[in-house]
Amino acid sequence: MIVKAFSFSASLSEPYPRRVAVETAVYAVSEGALRRLECRGRGFSFELDALDFDAEFGDVLQLTSADVIRGLAGGSFECRVSECDAEGALLKVYNATVNGRSYKLLAAYKPAEGKLLKVYADIVTNLAPWGERARAVSNLLGLAPSALESV
């Protein structure tokens, strides 16, 4: 299964100014531990990637492809799409900067009916303390308590 991940920096002017940058790391879950995946990179295409971008950041960052399109007048958007071969459960870690404030955000995925289902996502407007979030993700993915220390 090929999984997409997005790393981008956006400076958006409309309807209000926003600066968002995200570096995404993708980890496979195996035997209670995390293994960072090596992925192939390519450029972003609204035609091909808008829906996946929304699925990735619509909830986590409250940022959608429509926001990006809207803000491009007088703004900028640079995005690298990583395509990763993956099997089984996954963890995505977003190192995000939103208007100068930094966050480490998590999203967990599990396979179901031939697809990867998002079973957990941090939402930037509803962030619990890191320990609480790390515990929730570890439990969901069957990770050892220390597994998230290095991400």
Added chain:
Amino acid sequence: MEQVSSGVLERAPFKYSEIANLPPEEIGRIVKKYVPHLMPKAGVDYRVYLGKPPELREGERLVAYTLSTCPHCYALVAAVLYEKGGKVYERKVCPEHGEFEELYFGDYATYERFRRYQKDGKGIWTPNVQLSAPCPYNCGLCPRHKSHTALLNIAVTNRCELRCWYCFFYAVKAGYVYEPSLNHIRFMLREARRMLPYPAIAVQITGGEPLLRDDIVDIVRIAREEGYHHIQVNTEGVRLAFDPDIAVKLREAGTNVVYMSFDGVTPYTNPKNHWEVPYALDNLRRAKLGAVLVPTVIKGYNLHEVGAIIRFGVKHADIVRGVNMQPVSIVGRVPKKERDKLRVTIPDVLLEIEKQTDGQIRREDWYPVPTVVPVSRFVEALRGKPQFELTTHFACGAATYLFWDDDGELIPITRFVDVDGVMQLLDKAAEEIASGRNKYIVTLGVLSKLRRYVDTSKAPKRFRSKRKFLRYIFNILVKHDYSSLGEFHYQTLFLGMMHFQDPYNYDVSRVQRCDVHYVMPDGRIVPFCTFNVFPELYRDRAQKFFSYEIEEWEKLTGKRLAEEVYVRNVKKLMEGEPYRKAYEGVADVFSIPYEEHVLASKKFGIPVVE
């Protein structure tokens, strides 16, 4: 099982009456199973053409890019917003149906002023559907959505006793009766109460004509039982005019306000309910149940009466709580030339109000809806949990509060309250509390500074006491006291403006921020401007699926749908004291010959007893 070519079931594979009286949880379990069938289908209901947005032409200045839809085939297409001649336009090209260009916002300066107030919400933490299609074909609400429900609409019937010429929605034309049972309604209302970060607390019961339901009072009671603080009933007012008891019963059951269509002060501009409104207001007055007048504003039709509508509201301010104008949404295939004759946007209406009130209500007195977000953020900082926020798109709506003196002078709140100053003060205070400062000290600071932003010497006489005015603000902000807000409302007239979208000016950026939603019979919660702009994909599809066939409904109820037609007795209505008094000083309705009254009613589609 009936099946259409797209593979989408058109009607449920059971009679609605078979599930209508099941317990709410059981109804919910059944209807939710059909959500995947009812969702719009890619390639069938819509296509996606996300190519380059149209190029700018000479004399056009880029404002923004966005996504919109083709008015003919609903394809999702790239669009450009540009300024030309001081106005903002939208242009888009559908590969199949060509170019569409539409006025988006009638004044660029107002666009830029309003834009400064945009603030986004916290999103939806409990989405009802997974994200699997582009916006607006994935409603809802989906994880992309940015605003919680500020006002939930629930359509409780598609029956109507009026036969307005332009309407294709009501049961007789639709060919089915959509009328969810009380248990089904309870399920739908519960769905919206489950929402996080903030559950729906305000509901509008709408239709069709909701007062045609014999159990309308029970519906209000159910909404109250399910935890809704604010309940409004949307009506054309006919039953209210003729049945004094219904207003009392609605109020006793928990209705806060009646939303009543009111398109103008003459029979020409308001043939829908010009003659009934005075009687409806009289009955509401007796029942002590407030009304909000809701004019749909159309260029070349009633735009010239917006000032008079406000004066009518002020004249009846003992019972009219607000006037909420809605610039027209153009539905159906309407050629550009025709659209240009009808189209008005928020700034156009604001300018007309300024002209027609001799500058007493100026454009600058209006603020876009998200202006008040700092109030919510401040209360949130005090209470430590998410609060009700109005984070709709700045181009969707505007509002102000209107006061008046005994001599008839209209005084918007902005003349004696520095709204920007107050909002900046609250914004800063919320940030200070969030960064760890003692909330009591910050609040004391806010209260001591608030008086700087209020100049009661410019206020209407009854508000000259700064103490009294600040007490309202204190109760609303600090105590978050709903009754104080209500009391404040009783002494003012709320002026609102809400421009619902249509396929010609559609903007996905707006719909993702929408906070006026419908709950559908399958439990989905859908923004107003997807529910009504793409009726075949949302409203009609879902309602038809869970509807009665007309024959079955008539058999069950013993009623005849075709006989539910209101026939107006213009003569009798004009002879009554409430009619004479209602328009006195606002419009000289008696100078219009009786025959013209009758003609206006008939042309609109409402028959007259002669």
